[in-house]
Amino acid sequence: MLILGIETATERVSVSIGGHEGVIGLFEVTKGRRHAETLVPAIDFVCKQAGIELAEISVVAVDVGPGLFTGMRVGLSAAKAIAQALSVPMIGISSLDLLAFPCRHTERVVVPVIDARKGEVFYAMYRQVPGGIQQVAEPAVGPVEDLVADLMARSQDVLVVGDGAVRYREEILEGFHCEMGGDAHPSAGQLVQLAHARALREEWVQPRDIEPVYLRAPDAKINWATRAART
Amino acid sequence: MSESIAHPEFDESTLVLGIETSCDETAAALVMGGYDVVSSVVSTQVEIHAEFGGVVPEVASRAHLEVLNPVIARSIVEAGIEDSRIDAIACTVGPGLVGALLVGVSAAKSLALVYDVPFIGVNHMEAHLYAASLEDPTLEFPLVVLLVSGGHTMLVEMQDHGRYRLLGQTIDDAAGEAFDKVARFLDLGYPGGPAIDEAALLGDPEAIRFPRALIDGSYNFSFSGLKTSVMNYVRKHPDVSSADVAASFQAAVVDVLVTKARAAAKEVGATSIVLGGGVAANSLLREEILDGCVKDGIQGFLPSRAMCTDNAAMIAAAGWHRLRSDGPTPLDVGATPNLRLPFLNV
Numbered sequence A: 001m002l003i004l005g006i007e008t009a010t011e012r013v014s015v016s017i018g019g020h021e022g023v024i025g026l027f028e029v030t031k032g033r034r035h036a037e038t039l040v041p042a043i044d045f046v047c048k049q050a051g052i053e054l055a056e057i058s059v060v061a062v063d064v065g066p067g068l069f070t071g072m073r074v075g076l077s078a079a080k081a082i083a084q085a086l087s088v089p090m091i092g093i094s095s096l097d098l099l100a101f102p103c104r105h106t107e108r109v110v111v112p113v114i115d116a117r118k119g120e121v122f123y124a125m126y127r128q129v130p131g132g133i134q135q136v137a138e139p140a141v142g143p144v145e146d147l148v149a150d151l152m153a154r155s156q157d158v159l160v161v162g163d164g165a166v167r168y169r170e171e172i173l174e175g176f177h178c179e180m181g182g183d184a185h186p187s188a189g190q191l192v193q194l195a196h197a198r199a200l201r202e203e204w205v206q207p208r209d210i211e212p213v214y215l216r217a218p219d220a221k222i223n224w225a226t227r228a229a230r231t
Numbered sequence B: 001m002s003e004s005i006a007h008p009e010f011d012e013s014t015l016v017l018g019i020e021t022s023c024d025e026t027a028a029a030l031v032m033g034g035y036d037v038v039s040s041v042v043s044t045q046v047e048i049h050a051e052f053g054g055v056v057p058e059v060a061s062r063a064h065l066e067v068l069n070p071v072i073a074r075s076i077v078e079a080g081i082e083d084s085r086i087d088a089i090a091c092t093v094g095p096g097l098v099g100a101l102l103v104g105v106s107a108a109k110s111l112a113l114v115y116d117v118p119f120i121g122v123n124h125m126e127a128h129l130y131a132a133s134l135e136d137p138t139l140e141f142p143l144v145v146l147l148v149s150g151g152h153t154m155l156v157e158m159q160d161h162g163r164y165r166l167l168g169q170t171i172d173d174a175a176g177e178a179f180d181k182v183a184r185f186l187d188l189g190y191p192g193g194p195a196i197d198e199a200a201l202l203g204d205p206e207a208i209r210f211p212r213a214l215i216d217g218s219y220n221f222s223f224s225g226l227k228t229s230v231m232n233y234v235r236k237h238p239d240v241s242s243a244d245v246a247a248s249f250q251a252a253v254v255d256v257l258v259t260k261a262r263a264a265a266k267e268v269g270a271t272s273i274v275l276g277g278g279v280a281a282n283s284l285l286r287e288e289i290l291d292g293c294v295k296d297g298i299q300g301f302l303p304s305r306a307m308c309t310d311n312a313a314m315i316a317a318a319g320w321h322r323l324r325s326d327g328p329t330p331l332d333v334g335a336t337p338n339l340r341l342p343f344l345n346v
Protein backbone atom coordinates (compact mmCIF):
# COMPACT_ATOMS: atom_id res chain seq x y z
CA MET A 1 0.00 0.00 0.00
CA LEU A 2 1.46 3.34 -1.06
CA ILE A 3 0.36 6.56 0.61
CA LEU A 4 0.78 10.07 -0.85
CA GLY A 5 1.10 12.66 1.93
CA ILE A 6 0.45 16.37 1.31
CA GLU A 7 1.32 18.99 3.92
CA THR A 8 0.77 22.73 3.38
CA ALA A 9 -0.76 23.99 6.64
CA THR A 10 2.18 26.22 7.60
CA GLU A 11 4.81 28.03 5.55
CA ARG A 12 6.30 24.68 4.60
CA VAL A 13 5.29 22.73 1.51
CA SER A 14 5.99 19.07 2.08
CA VAL A 15 5.13 16.00 0.01
CA SER A 16 5.93 12.42 0.81
CA ILE A 17 5.27 8.91 -0.45
CA GLY A 18 5.52 5.95 1.85
CA GLY A 19 4.03 2.68 3.00
CA HIS A 20 4.99 -0.32 5.10
CA GLU A 21 8.64 0.17 4.17
CA GLY A 22 8.57 3.70 5.57
CA VAL A 23 9.10 6.94 3.67
CA ILE A 24 10.38 6.28 0.14
CA GLY A 25 10.17 9.84 -1.20
CA LEU A 26 10.16 13.25 0.44
CA PHE A 27 10.25 16.85 -0.76
CA GLU A 28 10.29 19.80 1.59
CA VAL A 29 10.72 23.53 1.19
CA THR A 30 10.13 26.07 3.95
CA LYS A 31 10.47 29.47 2.43
CA GLY A 32 7.99 32.08 1.32
CA ARG A 33 4.34 31.42 0.75
CA ARG A 34 4.29 29.88 -2.68
CA HIS A 35 2.26 26.78 -1.87
CA ALA A 36 0.24 26.79 -5.08
CA GLU A 37 3.30 27.24 -7.30
CA THR A 38 5.36 24.60 -5.50
CA LEU A 39 2.97 21.81 -4.59
CA VAL A 40 2.06 20.11 -7.86
CA PRO A 41 5.61 20.08 -9.28
CA ALA A 42 6.70 18.70 -5.87
CA ILE A 43 4.22 15.82 -6.14
CA ASP A 44 5.57 15.03 -9.61
CA PHE A 45 9.14 15.18 -8.28
CA VAL A 46 8.45 12.87 -5.34
CA CYS A 47 6.80 10.28 -7.59
CA LYS A 48 9.84 10.27 -9.85
CA GLN A 49 12.16 10.14 -6.83
CA ALA A 50 10.27 7.15 -5.46
CA GLY A 51 10.13 5.59 -8.91
CA ILE A 52 6.35 5.21 -8.93
CA GLU A 53 3.40 6.36 -11.01
CA LEU A 54 0.63 8.35 -9.30
CA ALA A 55 -1.74 5.57 -10.35
CA GLU A 56 0.02 3.25 -7.85
CA ILE A 57 -1.10 5.40 -4.89
CA SER A 58 -3.82 3.73 -2.84
CA VAL A 59 -4.47 6.37 -0.15
CA VAL A 60 -4.06 10.17 -0.13
CA ALA A 61 -3.23 11.65 3.28
CA VAL A 62 -3.49 15.37 3.96
CA ASP A 63 -2.98 17.82 6.80
CA VAL A 64 -6.46 19.25 7.51
CA GLY A 65 -5.22 22.10 9.72
CA PRO A 66 -5.44 24.17 11.76
CA GLY A 67 -3.05 26.43 9.90
CA LEU A 68 -2.82 29.22 7.34
CA PHE A 69 -6.16 29.07 5.53
CA THR A 70 -4.99 29.70 2.00
CA GLY A 71 -2.01 27.35 2.23
CA MET A 72 -4.12 24.65 3.85
CA ARG A 73 -6.68 24.85 1.10
CA VAL A 74 -4.04 24.53 -1.62
CA GLY A 75 -3.06 21.17 -0.12
CA LEU A 76 -6.61 20.06 0.57
CA SER A 77 -7.83 20.95 -2.91
CA ALA A 78 -4.94 19.11 -4.57
CA ALA A 79 -5.31 16.08 -2.28
CA LYS A 80 -9.07 15.83 -2.85
CA ALA A 81 -8.70 16.19 -6.62
CA ILE A 82 -6.04 13.47 -6.76
CA ALA A 83 -8.00 11.08 -4.54
CA GLN A 84 -11.15 11.61 -6.60
CA ALA A 85 -9.36 11.15 -9.92
CA LEU A 86 -7.62 7.99 -8.69
CA SER A 87 -10.80 6.75 -6.93
CA VAL A 88 -8.91 6.14 -3.69
CA PRO A 89 -9.83 7.02 -0.07
CA MET A 90 -8.29 9.77 2.06
CA ILE A 91 -6.97 10.19 5.57
CA GLY A 92 -7.04 13.66 7.14
CA ILE A 93 -4.70 14.37 10.05
CA SER A 94 -4.49 17.46 12.27
CA SER A 95 -1.42 19.68 11.96
CA LEU A 96 -1.18 19.71 15.78
CA ASP A 97 -1.11 15.87 15.91
CA LEU A 98 1.65 15.95 13.32
CA LEU A 99 3.78 18.33 15.38
CA ALA A 100 3.24 16.36 18.61
CA PHE A 101 3.83 12.90 17.12
CA PRO A 102 7.66 13.12 16.76
CA CYS A 103 7.83 14.07 20.49
CA ARG A 104 6.05 10.90 21.61
CA HIS A 105 9.08 9.67 23.59
CA THR A 106 9.12 12.52 26.09
CA GLU A 107 7.56 12.30 29.57
CA ARG A 108 6.55 15.93 29.34
CA VAL A 109 3.24 17.32 28.20
CA VAL A 110 3.74 18.20 24.51
CA VAL A 111 2.20 21.48 23.36
CA PRO A 112 2.30 22.10 19.60
CA VAL A 113 1.79 25.78 18.77
CA ILE A 114 1.11 27.03 15.23
CA ASP A 115 1.30 30.69 14.27
CA ALA A 116 -2.26 31.78 13.38
CA ARG A 117 -1.20 35.36 12.40
CA LYS A 118 -3.01 38.41 13.79
CA GLY A 119 -1.22 37.87 17.14
CA GLU A 120 -2.89 34.51 17.72
CA VAL A 121 -1.82 30.86 17.87
CA PHE A 122 -3.44 27.46 17.35
CA TYR A 123 -2.47 24.99 20.07
CA ALA A 124 -3.38 21.72 21.81
CA MET A 125 -1.84 19.48 24.47
CA TYR A 126 -0.68 15.86 24.27
CA ARG A 127 0.99 13.27 26.46
CA GLN A 128 2.73 10.00 25.95
CA VAL A 129 0.73 6.78 25.90
CA PRO A 130 1.98 3.28 25.03
CA GLY A 131 2.75 3.27 21.32
CA GLY A 132 2.04 6.94 20.64
CA ILE A 133 0.54 10.15 21.93
CA GLN A 134 -2.87 11.20 23.13
CA GLN A 135 -4.55 14.57 23.08
CA VAL A 136 -5.27 15.86 26.61
CA ALA A 137 -6.57 19.32 25.69
CA GLU A 138 -8.73 20.19 22.67
CA PRO A 139 -7.28 22.35 19.90
CA ALA A 140 -7.84 26.05 20.55
CA VAL A 141 -7.10 29.40 18.91
CA GLY A 142 -6.33 32.55 20.84
CA PRO A 143 -3.78 35.21 21.75
CA VAL A 144 -0.43 34.03 23.13
CA GLU A 145 -1.53 35.19 26.61
CA ASP A 146 -4.30 32.57 26.54
CA LEU A 147 -1.76 29.88 25.77
CA VAL A 148 0.48 31.03 28.63
CA ALA A 149 -2.50 31.07 31.01
CA ASP A 150 -3.41 27.50 29.97
CA LEU A 151 0.18 26.37 30.52
CA MET A 152 0.26 27.97 33.98
CA ALA A 153 -3.05 26.34 34.90
CA ARG A 154 -1.49 22.92 34.20
CA SER A 155 1.90 23.71 35.83
CA GLN A 156 3.39 20.49 34.50
CA ASP A 157 6.66 19.81 32.75
CA VAL A 158 5.98 21.05 29.25
CA LEU A 159 7.65 20.80 25.84
CA VAL A 160 6.46 23.51 23.44
CA VAL A 161 6.98 22.94 19.68
CA GLY A 162 5.96 24.51 16.37
CA ASP A 163 6.41 27.76 14.43
CA GLY A 164 4.18 29.57 16.94
CA ALA A 165 6.65 28.59 19.67
CA VAL A 166 9.50 29.96 17.58
CA ARG A 167 7.73 33.23 16.84
CA TYR A 168 6.48 33.85 20.40
CA ARG A 169 9.43 32.27 22.28
CA GLU A 170 10.04 35.35 24.46
CA GLU A 171 6.39 35.87 25.38
CA ILE A 172 5.90 32.22 26.30
CA LEU A 173 9.11 31.90 28.34
CA GLU A 174 8.40 35.15 30.13
CA GLY A 175 5.12 33.77 31.41
CA PHE A 176 5.98 30.12 31.93
CA HIS A 177 9.12 28.08 32.33
CA CYS A 178 9.18 25.29 29.76
CA GLU A 179 11.31 23.47 27.23
CA MET A 180 11.25 24.58 23.62
CA GLY A 181 12.27 22.30 20.79
CA GLY A 182 11.05 19.75 18.31
CA ASP A 183 10.04 20.66 14.79
CA ALA A 184 8.91 24.10 13.73
CA HIS A 185 6.68 22.74 10.95
CA PRO A 186 4.69 19.55 10.38
CA SER A 187 6.24 17.22 7.81
CA ALA A 188 4.64 15.01 5.18
CA GLY A 189 7.07 12.29 6.30
CA GLN A 190 5.33 12.12 9.69
CA LEU A 191 1.99 12.45 7.93
CA VAL A 192 2.60 9.35 5.84
CA GLN A 193 3.75 7.36 8.90
CA LEU A 194 0.70 8.31 10.97
CA ALA A 195 -1.61 7.74 8.01
CA HIS A 196 -0.09 4.31 7.41
CA ALA A 197 -1.08 3.16 10.90
CA ARG A 198 -4.62 4.39 10.31
CA ALA A 199 -4.79 2.92 6.82
CA LEU A 200 -3.95 -0.51 8.23
CA ARG A 201 -7.07 -0.15 10.37
CA GLU A 202 -8.94 1.14 7.28
CA GLU A 203 -9.72 4.38 9.08
CA TRP A 204 -10.18 6.37 5.91
CA VAL A 205 -12.88 8.56 4.39
CA GLN A 206 -14.08 9.58 0.94
CA PRO A 207 -12.79 12.91 -0.47
CA ARG A 208 -16.18 14.60 0.13
CA ASP A 209 -15.95 13.76 3.86
CA ILE A 210 -12.58 15.41 4.46
CA GLU A 211 -13.24 18.35 6.81
CA PRO A 212 -10.78 21.25 7.09
CA VAL A 213 -10.16 22.40 10.68
CA TYR A 214 -10.35 26.19 10.63
CA LEU A 215 -11.04 26.88 14.37
CA ARG A 216 -11.74 30.48 13.41
CA ALA A 217 -14.84 31.98 11.81
CA PRO A 218 -14.24 33.67 8.46
CA ASP A 219 -13.44 37.34 8.50
CA ALA A 220 -16.71 38.64 7.05
CA LYS A 221 -15.29 41.78 5.51
CA ILE A 222 -16.30 42.45 1.94
CA ASN A 223 -13.28 43.35 -0.02
CA TRP A 224 -14.61 45.89 -2.52
CA ALA A 225 -11.07 46.84 -3.42
CA THR A 226 -10.22 43.27 -4.47
CA ARG A 227 -13.39 43.09 -6.49
CA ALA A 228 -12.54 46.36 -8.17
CA ALA A 229 -9.22 44.82 -9.21
CA ARG A 230 -11.25 42.59 -11.51
CA THR A 231 -12.17 45.47 -13.78
CA MET B 1 -5.78 38.31 -40.05
CA SER B 2 -6.30 34.78 -38.80
CA GLU B 3 -5.73 32.85 -35.63
CA SER B 4 -2.13 31.72 -35.18
CA ILE B 5 -2.11 28.00 -34.46
CA ALA B 6 1.23 26.78 -33.24
CA HIS B 7 -0.23 23.57 -31.82
CA PRO B 8 -2.53 22.02 -34.46
CA GLU B 9 -2.36 18.69 -32.60
CA PHE B 10 -5.12 20.11 -30.42
CA ASP B 11 -8.12 20.12 -32.76
CA GLU B 12 -11.91 19.71 -33.07
CA SER B 13 -11.75 16.44 -31.14
CA THR B 14 -9.80 17.85 -28.17
CA LEU B 15 -11.94 17.58 -25.03
CA VAL B 16 -11.13 20.26 -22.42
CA LEU B 17 -12.27 20.19 -18.79
CA GLY B 18 -12.77 23.79 -17.64
CA ILE B 19 -12.70 24.86 -13.98
CA GLU B 20 -13.77 28.24 -12.59
CA THR B 21 -13.51 29.42 -8.94
CA SER B 22 -12.51 33.09 -9.23
CA CYS B 23 -15.42 34.65 -7.34
CA ASP B 24 -18.67 33.22 -6.01
CA GLU B 25 -19.45 30.54 -8.59
CA THR B 26 -17.89 27.08 -8.52
CA ALA B 27 -18.06 25.65 -12.02
CA ALA B 28 -16.81 22.80 -14.19
CA ALA B 29 -17.56 22.03 -17.82
CA LEU B 30 -16.46 19.85 -20.70
CA VAL B 31 -16.11 21.50 -24.09
CA MET B 32 -15.08 19.73 -27.27
CA GLY B 33 -13.00 21.50 -29.87
CA GLY B 34 -13.49 24.94 -28.33
CA TYR B 35 -17.16 25.31 -29.30
CA ASP B 36 -19.18 22.22 -28.45
CA VAL B 37 -20.40 22.36 -24.82
CA VAL B 38 -20.75 18.74 -23.71
CA SER B 39 -21.61 19.56 -20.10
CA SER B 40 -21.61 22.64 -17.89
CA VAL B 41 -22.22 22.67 -14.14
CA VAL B 42 -22.39 25.82 -12.01
CA SER B 43 -22.86 25.90 -8.24
CA THR B 44 -23.57 29.42 -7.06
CA GLN B 45 -22.81 30.79 -3.59
CA VAL B 46 -25.19 33.70 -3.97
CA GLU B 47 -27.30 32.66 -0.98
CA ILE B 48 -24.27 32.18 1.25
CA HIS B 49 -23.12 35.75 0.59
CA ALA B 50 -26.58 37.34 0.63
CA GLU B 51 -26.49 37.94 4.39
CA PHE B 52 -23.31 40.01 3.98
CA GLY B 53 -24.58 41.97 0.96
CA GLY B 54 -21.48 41.11 -1.07
CA VAL B 55 -18.92 38.40 -1.70
CA VAL B 56 -16.84 37.64 1.41
CA PRO B 57 -13.50 36.25 0.21
CA GLU B 58 -12.85 33.76 3.05
CA VAL B 59 -16.42 32.48 2.94
CA ALA B 60 -16.12 32.03 -0.83
CA SER B 61 -12.85 30.10 -0.56
CA ARG B 62 -14.29 27.72 2.02
CA ALA B 63 -17.35 27.05 -0.11
CA HIS B 64 -15.27 26.42 -3.26
CA LEU B 65 -13.21 23.78 -1.45
CA GLU B 66 -16.40 22.05 -0.30
CA VAL B 67 -18.22 21.86 -3.61
CA LEU B 68 -15.49 21.75 -6.27
CA ASN B 69 -15.06 17.96 -6.26
CA PRO B 70 -18.78 17.18 -6.60
CA VAL B 71 -19.12 19.86 -9.32
CA ILE B 72 -16.26 18.32 -11.35
CA ALA B 73 -17.66 14.83 -10.83
CA ARG B 74 -21.09 15.97 -12.02
CA SER B 75 -19.67 17.62 -15.15
CA ILE B 76 -18.06 14.29 -16.09
CA VAL B 77 -21.19 12.25 -15.31
CA GLU B 78 -23.43 14.64 -17.27
CA ALA B 79 -21.09 14.43 -20.23
CA GLY B 80 -21.48 10.67 -20.14
CA ILE B 81 -17.77 10.06 -20.69
CA GLU B 82 -14.95 8.28 -18.91
CA ASP B 83 -12.56 10.72 -17.24
CA SER B 84 -9.73 9.10 -19.21
CA ARG B 85 -11.23 10.79 -22.29
CA ILE B 86 -10.24 14.27 -21.02
CA ASP B 87 -7.45 15.76 -23.18
CA ALA B 88 -6.61 18.94 -21.25
CA ILE B 89 -7.54 20.86 -18.08
CA ALA B 90 -8.19 24.61 -18.25
CA CYS B 91 -8.64 26.74 -15.14
CA THR B 92 -9.04 30.43 -14.33
CA VAL B 93 -5.76 31.76 -12.88
CA GLY B 94 -6.97 35.37 -12.59
CA PRO B 95 -8.28 37.95 -12.15
CA GLY B 96 -10.29 37.22 -9.02
CA LEU B 97 -10.10 36.59 -5.30
CA VAL B 98 -6.75 34.96 -4.62
CA GLY B 99 -7.93 32.41 -2.04
CA ALA B 100 -10.83 31.40 -4.26
CA LEU B 101 -8.68 31.13 -7.40
CA LEU B 102 -6.15 28.91 -5.63
CA VAL B 103 -8.73 26.24 -4.79
CA GLY B 104 -9.44 25.78 -8.51
CA VAL B 105 -5.84 26.16 -9.71
CA SER B 106 -4.58 23.62 -7.20
CA ALA B 107 -7.23 21.04 -8.14
CA ALA B 108 -6.82 21.67 -11.88
CA LYS B 109 -3.05 21.27 -11.88
CA SER B 110 -3.37 18.11 -9.77
CA LEU B 111 -5.85 16.63 -12.23
CA ALA B 112 -3.52 17.49 -15.12
CA LEU B 113 -0.78 15.57 -13.30
CA VAL B 114 -2.97 12.53 -12.57
CA TYR B 115 -4.41 12.32 -16.10
CA ASP B 116 -1.04 13.28 -17.62
CA VAL B 117 -2.62 15.92 -19.89
CA PRO B 118 -1.78 19.61 -20.53
CA PHE B 119 -2.80 22.28 -18.03
CA ILE B 120 -3.93 25.67 -19.34
CA GLY B 121 -4.07 28.76 -17.13
CA VAL B 122 -6.95 30.93 -18.37
CA ASN B 123 -7.59 34.65 -18.00
CA HIS B 124 -11.15 35.01 -16.71
CA MET B 125 -11.77 38.16 -18.75
CA GLU B 126 -10.59 36.51 -21.95
CA ALA B 127 -13.00 33.66 -21.19
CA HIS B 128 -15.90 36.14 -20.95
CA LEU B 129 -14.97 37.31 -24.47
CA TYR B 130 -15.33 33.71 -25.69
CA ALA B 131 -18.69 33.10 -24.03
CA ALA B 132 -20.68 34.54 -26.95
CA SER B 133 -18.88 32.46 -29.57
CA LEU B 134 -19.98 29.30 -27.72
CA GLU B 135 -23.58 30.17 -28.54
CA ASP B 136 -22.90 31.60 -31.98
CA PRO B 137 -19.67 30.35 -33.55
CA THR B 138 -20.44 32.36 -36.70
CA LEU B 139 -19.86 35.75 -35.01
CA GLU B 140 -17.50 37.73 -37.22
CA PHE B 141 -14.63 39.94 -36.14
CA PRO B 142 -14.22 42.72 -35.32
CA LEU B 143 -16.63 42.61 -32.39
CA VAL B 144 -17.27 45.11 -29.66
CA VAL B 145 -17.80 43.37 -26.36
CA LEU B 146 -19.47 45.17 -23.46
CA LEU B 147 -18.46 43.27 -20.35
CA VAL B 148 -20.44 44.29 -17.28
CA SER B 149 -20.57 42.48 -13.94
CA GLY B 150 -20.06 42.92 -10.23
CA GLY B 151 -16.32 42.86 -10.75
CA HIS B 152 -15.77 44.37 -14.16
CA THR B 153 -17.05 46.98 -16.60
CA MET B 154 -15.17 47.29 -19.87
CA LEU B 155 -15.59 47.88 -23.54
CA VAL B 156 -13.30 45.74 -25.68
CA GLU B 157 -12.68 45.50 -29.40
CA MET B 158 -12.06 41.87 -30.30
CA GLN B 159 -10.15 41.91 -33.61
CA ASP B 160 -9.42 38.20 -33.68
CA HIS B 161 -8.74 35.30 -31.32
CA GLY B 162 -6.29 36.61 -28.74
CA ARG B 163 -6.21 40.12 -30.28
CA TYR B 164 -8.05 42.67 -28.16
CA ARG B 165 -7.98 46.41 -27.81
CA LEU B 166 -9.24 47.99 -24.61
CA LEU B 167 -11.60 50.81 -25.58
CA GLY B 168 -12.67 51.85 -22.13
CA GLN B 169 -13.29 50.69 -18.57
CA THR B 170 -14.69 51.97 -15.33
CA ILE B 171 -12.56 54.44 -13.43
CA ASP B 172 -14.28 53.66 -10.12
CA ASP B 173 -17.12 51.20 -9.35
CA ALA B 174 -18.02 48.31 -11.63
CA ALA B 175 -21.59 48.54 -12.95
CA GLY B 176 -22.69 45.50 -10.96
CA GLU B 177 -21.10 46.94 -7.84
CA ALA B 178 -23.15 50.12 -8.30
CA PHE B 179 -26.28 47.95 -8.61
CA ASP B 180 -25.33 46.07 -5.41
CA LYS B 181 -24.65 49.25 -3.45
CA VAL B 182 -27.80 51.07 -4.59
CA ALA B 183 -29.95 47.97 -3.98
CA ARG B 184 -28.50 47.68 -0.49
CA PHE B 185 -29.15 51.37 0.13
CA LEU B 186 -32.78 51.00 -1.04
CA ASP B 187 -33.17 47.77 0.98
CA LEU B 188 -34.04 45.80 -2.14
CA GLY B 189 -31.85 42.79 -1.36
CA TYR B 190 -28.81 41.02 -2.81
CA PRO B 191 -27.62 40.51 -5.48
CA GLY B 192 -28.47 44.05 -6.56
CA GLY B 193 -28.75 43.49 -10.33
CA PRO B 194 -31.86 41.28 -10.34
CA ALA B 195 -33.31 43.19 -7.34
CA ILE B 196 -33.13 46.55 -9.15
CA ASP B 197 -34.29 45.00 -12.40
CA GLU B 198 -37.41 43.68 -10.68
CA ALA B 199 -38.15 46.81 -8.64
CA ALA B 200 -37.69 48.96 -11.77
CA LEU B 201 -40.53 47.13 -13.55
CA LEU B 202 -42.98 48.95 -11.27
CA GLY B 203 -41.26 52.33 -11.41
CA ASP B 204 -41.03 55.28 -13.77
CA PRO B 205 -37.59 55.51 -15.40
CA GLU B 206 -38.16 59.21 -16.08
CA ALA B 207 -39.27 60.09 -12.55
CA ILE B 208 -35.83 61.36 -11.56
CA ARG B 209 -33.20 62.61 -13.97
CA PHE B 210 -29.98 61.18 -12.50
CA PRO B 211 -26.72 62.40 -14.05
CA ARG B 212 -25.13 60.46 -16.92
CA ALA B 213 -21.37 60.47 -16.49
CA LEU B 214 -20.48 60.35 -20.15
CA ILE B 215 -16.88 61.57 -19.79
CA ASP B 216 -16.83 63.05 -23.27
CA GLY B 217 -14.33 61.81 -25.77
CA SER B 218 -13.58 58.62 -23.88
CA TYR B 219 -15.09 55.16 -23.57
CA ASN B 220 -14.36 55.08 -19.85
CA PHE B 221 -17.16 54.73 -17.33
CA SER B 222 -17.79 56.16 -13.87
CA PHE B 223 -20.61 55.03 -11.62
CA SER B 224 -19.56 56.36 -8.26
CA GLY B 225 -21.05 59.84 -8.83
CA LEU B 226 -24.36 58.31 -9.92
CA LYS B 227 -24.46 56.15 -6.79
CA THR B 228 -23.82 59.22 -4.63
CA SER B 229 -26.52 61.27 -6.32
CA VAL B 230 -29.02 58.42 -5.81
CA MET B 231 -28.19 58.42 -2.10
CA ASN B 232 -28.40 62.21 -1.82
CA TYR B 233 -31.72 62.27 -3.65
CA VAL B 234 -33.26 59.64 -1.38
CA ARG B 235 -31.99 61.41 1.76
CA LYS B 236 -33.58 64.66 0.54
CA HIS B 237 -36.82 62.97 -0.53
CA PRO B 238 -37.39 60.21 2.04
CA ASP B 239 -40.90 59.54 0.72
CA VAL B 240 -39.84 58.85 -2.85
CA SER B 241 -40.95 55.49 -4.27
CA SER B 242 -38.10 52.95 -4.32
CA ALA B 243 -39.42 51.64 -7.60
CA ASP B 244 -39.04 55.08 -9.22
CA VAL B 245 -35.52 55.44 -7.84
CA ALA B 246 -34.57 51.94 -9.03
CA ALA B 247 -36.05 52.54 -12.49
CA SER B 248 -34.41 55.96 -12.86
CA PHE B 249 -31.04 54.67 -11.61
CA GLN B 250 -31.17 51.69 -13.96
CA ALA B 251 -32.12 53.94 -16.88
CA ALA B 252 -29.09 56.15 -16.19
CA VAL B 253 -26.67 53.19 -16.05
CA VAL B 254 -28.08 51.56 -19.17
CA ASP B 255 -28.13 54.86 -21.06
CA VAL B 256 -24.40 55.34 -20.50
CA LEU B 257 -23.50 51.72 -21.29
CA VAL B 258 -25.50 51.63 -24.52
CA THR B 259 -24.42 55.08 -25.75
CA LYS B 260 -20.75 54.19 -25.37
CA ALA B 261 -21.06 50.69 -26.81
CA ARG B 262 -22.82 52.03 -29.92
CA ALA B 263 -20.29 54.80 -30.41
CA ALA B 264 -17.45 52.31 -30.04
CA ALA B 265 -18.99 49.89 -32.53
CA LYS B 266 -19.36 52.72 -35.04
CA GLU B 267 -15.76 53.86 -34.58
CA VAL B 268 -14.16 50.43 -35.06
CA GLY B 269 -16.60 49.26 -37.74
CA ALA B 270 -17.77 46.29 -35.68
CA THR B 271 -20.17 43.75 -37.15
CA SER B 272 -21.84 43.20 -33.78
CA ILE B 273 -22.06 44.31 -30.19
CA VAL B 274 -21.81 41.38 -27.79
CA LEU B 275 -22.88 41.51 -24.17
CA GLY B 276 -21.12 39.63 -21.39
CA GLY B 277 -20.96 39.48 -17.60
CA GLY B 278 -23.69 39.15 -14.98
CA VAL B 279 -25.19 42.61 -15.60
CA ALA B 280 -25.80 41.53 -19.21
CA ALA B 281 -28.81 39.69 -17.79
CA ASN B 282 -30.44 43.07 -17.06
CA SER B 283 -33.64 43.27 -19.09
CA LEU B 284 -33.48 46.98 -19.90
CA LEU B 285 -29.85 46.69 -21.02
CA ARG B 286 -30.71 43.78 -23.32
CA GLU B 287 -33.65 45.65 -24.83
CA GLU B 288 -31.73 48.90 -25.39
CA ILE B 289 -28.69 47.20 -26.92
CA LEU B 290 -30.90 45.35 -29.40
CA ASP B 291 -32.80 48.53 -30.26
CA GLY B 292 -29.59 50.45 -30.71
CA CYS B 293 -28.03 47.79 -32.93
CA VAL B 294 -31.13 47.69 -35.17
CA LYS B 295 -30.89 51.48 -35.57
CA ASP B 296 -27.18 51.21 -36.43
CA GLY B 297 -27.65 48.29 -38.83
CA ILE B 298 -25.40 45.91 -36.95
CA GLN B 299 -26.01 42.71 -35.01
CA GLY B 300 -26.68 42.74 -31.28
CA PHE B 301 -25.73 39.46 -29.70
CA LEU B 302 -27.09 38.62 -26.25
CA PRO B 303 -25.77 35.35 -24.89
CA SER B 304 -28.08 33.42 -22.56
CA ARG B 305 -28.02 34.35 -18.89
CA ALA B 306 -26.09 31.16 -18.11
CA MET B 307 -23.36 32.12 -20.55
CA CYS B 308 -23.19 35.78 -19.39
CA THR B 309 -22.60 34.91 -15.76
CA ASP B 310 -19.49 33.07 -14.59
CA ASN B 311 -19.31 29.52 -15.92
CA ALA B 312 -16.65 27.00 -16.83
CA ALA B 313 -17.67 26.34 -20.44
CA MET B 314 -16.21 29.73 -21.38
CA ILE B 315 -13.04 28.80 -19.45
CA ALA B 316 -12.69 25.54 -21.38
CA ALA B 317 -13.34 27.36 -24.68
CA ALA B 318 -10.78 30.10 -24.02
CA GLY B 319 -8.40 27.39 -22.79
CA TRP B 320 -8.75 25.47 -26.05
CA HIS B 321 -7.85 28.58 -28.10
CA ARG B 322 -4.87 29.35 -25.83
CA LEU B 323 -3.69 25.75 -25.98
CA ARG B 324 -3.64 25.91 -29.77
CA SER B 325 -1.84 29.25 -29.90
CA ASP B 326 0.49 29.05 -26.86
CA GLY B 327 0.62 25.39 -25.81
CA PRO B 328 0.34 24.13 -22.22
CA THR B 329 0.99 26.27 -19.14
CA PRO B 330 3.76 25.04 -16.80
CA LEU B 331 2.56 23.41 -13.57
CA ASP B 332 4.45 25.89 -11.38
CA VAL B 333 2.04 28.79 -12.02
CA GLY B 334 -0.04 30.18 -9.19
CA ALA B 335 -2.96 32.60 -9.22
CA THR B 336 -2.74 36.26 -10.28
CA PRO B 337 -5.54 38.21 -8.55
CA ASN B 338 -5.13 41.32 -10.74
CA LEU B 339 -4.28 39.57 -14.01
CA ARG B 340 -4.89 41.83 -17.02
CA LEU B 341 -5.97 40.97 -20.51
CA PRO B 342 -3.11 41.03 -23.01
CA PHE B 343 -4.41 44.16 -24.75
CA LEU B 344 -2.76 45.28 -27.96
CA ASN B 345 -2.84 48.92 -26.91
CA VAL B 346 -1.23 48.71 -23.46
Ligand SMILES: [Zn+2]
Pocket (backbone or CB within 6 Å): B124, B128, B149, B277, B309, B310
Ligand atom coordinates in the same frame (compact mmCIF):
# COMPACT_ATOMS: atom_id res chain seq x y z
ZN1 LIG C 1 -16.80 37.12 -14.52
